[in-house]
Amino acid sequence: MKGRESGMPVEQVWTTFFDPRCILEHMGCTGTCGDVIEFGCGYGTFTLPAASMIEGNVFALDIEPGMVAETTRKAREAGLHNVFPEVRDFMARGCGLPDDSAGYAMLFNILHIENPVGLLRETYRVLRPGGLAGILHWIHDPQTPRGPALDIRPTPAQCRAWAETAGFEFVRDEALCCCAWHFGLVMRKP
Numbered sequence: 001m002k003g004r005e006s007g008m009p010v011e012q013v014w015t016t017f018f019d020p021r022c023i024l025e026h027m028g029c030t031g032t033c034g035d036v037i038e039f040g041c042g043y044g045t046f047t048l049p050a051a052s053m054i055e056g057n058v059f060a061l062d063i064e065p066g067m068v069a070e071t072t073r074k075a076r077e078a079g080l081h082n083v084f085p086e087v088r089d090f091m092a093r094g095c096g097l098p099d100d101s102a103g104y105a106m107l108f109n110i111l112h113i114e115n116p117v118g119l120l121r122e123t124y125r126v127l128r129p130g131g132l133a134g135i136l137h138w139i140h141d142p143q144t145p146r147g148p149a150l151d152i153r154p155t156p157a158q159c160r161a162w163a164e165t166a167g168f169e170f171v172r173d174e175a176l177c178c179c180a181w182h183f184g185l186v187m188r189k190p
């Protein structure tokens with residue numbers, strides 16, 4: 001089932017909110033982090049930059065066929081052969097990758113869904129020990145130009161508590177100088 005309030009505005013608007021390469025660098029999704037699993041790739045806003053910044057593969061999942069088609073098209077046009085988009089409901093079916101196989105998981109603008117701990121447990125399963133989960137989300141501020149309703153929008157403390165419930169350990173909060181409306185949180189699988 002598609003997570004609540006996880007639709008997006010048109011791409012031209014969505015991309016104005018982010019400096020993806022800067023965010024990925026701050027969030028530790030770089031270089032030799034290993035294979036990346038992205039839960040909800042959307043337009044591929046972070047998929048393509050991540051694929052060009054890392055040595056491994058990016059497995060980009062989304063429940064919307066149009067989003068996956070768009071991400072596939074962009075990867076092909078960019079000549080990136082390490083992007084593997086897939087139409088998949090990761091809440092109903094998991095991500096489909098083996099246990100302990102990925103080095104980094106992107107949980108970007110997704111943890112306001114109905115079952116965040118369930119998603120974090122699946123993230124924990126697929127990451128290898130030492131692997132990182134990057135959580136990016138809208139700050140809890142009514143002035144933000146987009147984002148889910150405040151009553152379902154998680155704070156950094158809430159995301160950290162959920163991740164710790166799933167077994168993760170805290171690495172760092174990221175203030176994200178390159179991003180006015182979002183916070184970052186990095187967690188690790190011990």
Ligand SMILES: C[S@@+](CC[C@H](N)C(=O)[O-])C[C@H]1O[C@@H](n2cnc3c(N)ncnc32)[C@H](O)[C@@H]1O
Nearest residue numbers: 001002003006040042062063089090091108109
């Ligand atoms: C708010 S968008 C964020 C997209 C991307 N992470 C970004 O920050 O640009 C959330 C995405 O998650 C996808 N999504 C929501 N629930 C899902 C599910 N159960 N399985 C797979 N994708 C899902 C939506 O279709 C949407 O593209």
